Amino acid sequence: MLPNQLASSYRDPAGFVFDLDGTIYRQINKVAREEFDLFISSGLYDALVAKGLIVSHTEVKDLKKFKPDSNRLAVIKPEPIPFISYPYEWSFPQLRDAALLTLKIQKLALEHGMILKDASAYNVQFIGKKPVFIDTLSFAKYEEGQAWEGYRQFIEHFLIPLAVAHFSTEQALTMLQTYMEGIPLSLAVGLLPKKAKFKKGLLAHVYLHERSQRKHQGSGTKAADAPTRKVSTFALNGLMSSLEASVTALKPPKAATEWGEYYEFTNYGDKAFKDKAKLVDSFLGQLNKKPQVVWDIGANNGEFSEIAAKRGAYVVAWDIDAKAVAANYQKHDKLDGLMLPLVQDVAVPSPAIGWELNERMSLVERGPADAVLALAVIHHLAIGRNMPLPKIASLMNRIGKSIIIEFIPKSDSKVKHLLASRKDIFPDYDIEHFEMAMGAHFKLASKKQISHSERWLYLYTNKKSV
Amino acid sequence: MHHFVNFAYLDAGTGSMVIQSVIGIVAGVGLFGRKALSSIRTRAKNKRMDSEKDV
Numbered sequence: 001m002l003p004n005q006l007a008s009s010y011r012d013p014a015g016f017v018f019d020l021d022g023t024i025y026r027q028i029n030k031v032a033r034e035e036f037d038l039f040i041s042s043g044l045y046d047a048l049v050a051k052g053l054i055v056s057h058t059e060v061k062d063l064k065k066f067k068p069d070s071n072r073l074a075v076i077k078p079e080p081i082p083f084i085s086y087p088y089e090w091s092f093p094q095l096r097d098a099a100l101l102t103l104k105i106q107k108l109a110l111e112h113g114m115i116l117k118d119a120s121a122y123n124v125q126f127i128g129k130k131p132v133f134i135d136t137l138s139f140a141k142y143e144e145g146q147a148w149e150g151y152r153q154f155i156e157h158f159l160i161p162l163a164v165a166h167f168s169t170e171q172a173l174t175m176l177q178t179y180m181e182g183i184p185l186s187l188a189v190g191l192l193p194k195k196a197k198f199k200k201g202l203l204a205h206v207y208l209h210e211r212s213q214r215k216h217q218g219s220g221t222k223a224a225d226a227p228t229r230k231v232s233t234f235a236l237n238g239l240m241s242s243l244e245a246s247v248t249a250l251k252p253p254k255a256a257t258e259w260g261e262y263y264e265f266t267n268y269g270d271k272a273f274k275d276k277a278k279l280v281d282s283f284l285g286q287l288n289k290k291p292q293v294v295w296d297i298g299a300n301n302g303e304f305s306e307i308a309a310k311r312g313a314y315v316v317a318w319d320i321d322a323k324a325v326a327a328n329y330q331k332h333d334k335l336d337g338l339m340l341p342l343v344q345d346v347a348v349p350s351p352a353i354g355w356e357l358n359e360r361m362s363l364v365e366r367g368p369a370d371a372v373l374a375l376a377v378i379h380h381l382a383i384g385r386n387m388p389l390p391k392i393a394s395l396m397n398r399i400g401k402s403i404i405i406e407f408i409p410k411s412d413s414k415v416k417h418l419l420a421s422r423k424d425i426f427p428d429y430d431i432e433h434f435e436m437a438m439g440a441h442f443k444l445a446s447k448k449q450i451s452h453s454e455r456w457l458y459l460y461t462n463k464k465s466v
Numbered sequence: 467m468h469h470f471v472n473f474a475y476l477d478a479g480t481g482s483m484v485i486q487s488v489i490g491i492v493a494g495v496g497l498f499g500r501k502a503l504s505s506i507r508t509r510a511k512n513k514r515m516d517s518e519k520d521v
Contacts (some may be wrong), residue, residue: 147478147483147486147487148478148486149478149483150478151478151482151483151486152478152479152482153478155482204485204489204492204493205489208485208488208489209481209482209485209489211481212481212482212484212485213479213480213481213482213485214481215481216479216480216481216484217480217481229483229484229487230487231483231486231487231490232487232490232491232494234490234491234494234498235486235487235490235491235493235494236490237490237494237497238489238490238491238492238493238494238495238496238497239486239489239490239493239494241493241494241497242489242490242493242496242497
């Protein structure tokens, strides 16, 4: 591996992605010459870019700045992705849109005499609320009769997780963190209820597929012995249509979640809500440097995230509740390109996973954000999840350069509600200990009480930053 | 039986390769049938509208 080759980019011999001085490049190896040339000459690349389905790239002419590599054919510079997210952080409609994008690209590829080599959900990223395909080297020449090698991967990365979530809860999509390479067919038939067989496409794509896999397991120890079957273009197009219909038929479950309608049941009035919004905006404006990237770590449906987006920041709007994240994702306005809603439990943040534990980055590795919004979050961490205030302040220090944080005292009805069913073992949960904990890492820049409430809003800046 | 030589790096799974041809044909026939039906309906509708115009 080259020193700056991305740890997530090593499986495909056709090339890899690397970082040089903070800029992302993709190397195309000589073995992929034919495929890459066809990708460009067939017009597929232009068609995908014109429809906004793939990240565009420019070819780097001056290769002298890169280390010599005898395998290298070319280097391209793709359009940058503002924030890398993973399928286990997406809400139901995000994974479904990523699946439909993959199928749309596959159809277009077939029209241009090419086919997707794989169907990994990791080939899709989100720029704001828009899914885009990022793997320029995923295309191979299509030959009449060829089967789709990415079929099983599509089922395990997309269709099964969506089906499991459809029949249980949207939170089930976080299973993709454990099953990084997709939920296996053999597991899916055990997880799905019997009625799943009657849901459009699942009998064929999951149950019969699993049976076929089992039947042919171990058959053909030599490549030449392996039973294969010709798949006509007619059948391949039928397969794509069937997959599209199956994915579209899956909907998120209707059950309400704890945070799904949070803003309809807040304990503070309209005046307090408006004052809080005004304060957040004013605190963002007080930052010496205009924040480029803001993380809202309890964003719910993005009400307060929008304040940062309106100031031109790229906002990663995290929330523990997949339904709230989905609601944010499905709101469409002019801020779409600046708002990336994602599922995240800050008390158990995304870890570094995969090969050598660095294939997929942890939450902390993807920071720090220029500013973090932690609004109505701290009491859930401190009382709901037993996180001591110094531990919370320490995490804030790792994920953000500046923090806009709301402190909610024990006298607030939301905290009372949290303490109603348990013993108060939190003698240190008060404003003095909170300020002490945050003060260990940050400089207090501003502090204001939210009118018509007992809550306080703080602006902390990193001690090193001026 | 059909074999392709390529630089695939993904293990597609023999069972998956076999089943997709079956599913694809069934789905393809269904798709063709739906398209044909829709085209017949459209033609019939157009014909009806034309005859209404004539009246």
